[in-house]
Amino acid sequence: MRHSFVVFLLLSALTGTTARAQSTPRKAELAKPLPAAAPKPLIKDELYQTVARLDTEMFAAFNAHDADKLMSYFADNVEFYHDKGGLSNFAQTKEGFARLFAQSPDISRTLVPGTLEVFPVKDYGAMHIATQRFCHIENGRQDCGNSKFVMVWQQQAGTWRITRVVSYDH
Template structure:
């Protein structure tokens, strides 16, 4: 069963890369905005609660298969590194989620209890590390598999966006 879920996740990852396994940068304009002032640091507990809430909200959108709401959590300059599928950017990641939800319409994700770790990144945001479990039904039976991830969140003007994802151990 683990191999089936791994295959689904691999399909997602592969669709998040170009034919040659390289990402194409997403163009957002010719000028870059000036760097934002560093946000007021949160306490360790506030940061943990903020990231835990963001994880819950983001994966509620994943479980609802709402691609647009899900992608609102990712920055335009997203880099998504996948151990099986390589490197993908924002557009490729969106295409990958769309394809995954079409090919596996009952797929769900849960955070494995007790695995969430949150660390501050000075003058930037936070690192979000955990194990997640993806499940879907295949041949009348639940098929599930775990993988690990690291997400780097950037806080700007009170908004949190994921700029980097490392997904591994599939």
């Protein structure tokens, strides 16, 4: 049972409403339009291209297992939230990458095509949302898995750094 469903049941119990599990949304629910104020991802504009380039560069460093280069994309005050590993700061994140590279010397990451979304953050930078795929050899076989992430990039004086990461659905 997924955690969100358990939370839903708990909230339903606390508010006195009855929870009913549905395996698929009703057609009427699927036909509902998104609220007019819902932000739309910026496709193929300058901000999108900048973040796409940063993603490519940063994960080239990841795939090269260059922890120092990889960490140059993170702000000193980064907060990295991982659904399995918890919260880590800059030093803990760097240690985690170094440990990962040592334990899985063949690990690689790719961006799942078509999943990149970029949203501006007024007077700050951008949100970078996508699905990524990590692969490595385990017990003599290729082992791959997808996870989702949100990165918040801050732009200061033309330099982009990640200040927040939320990595989930592992």
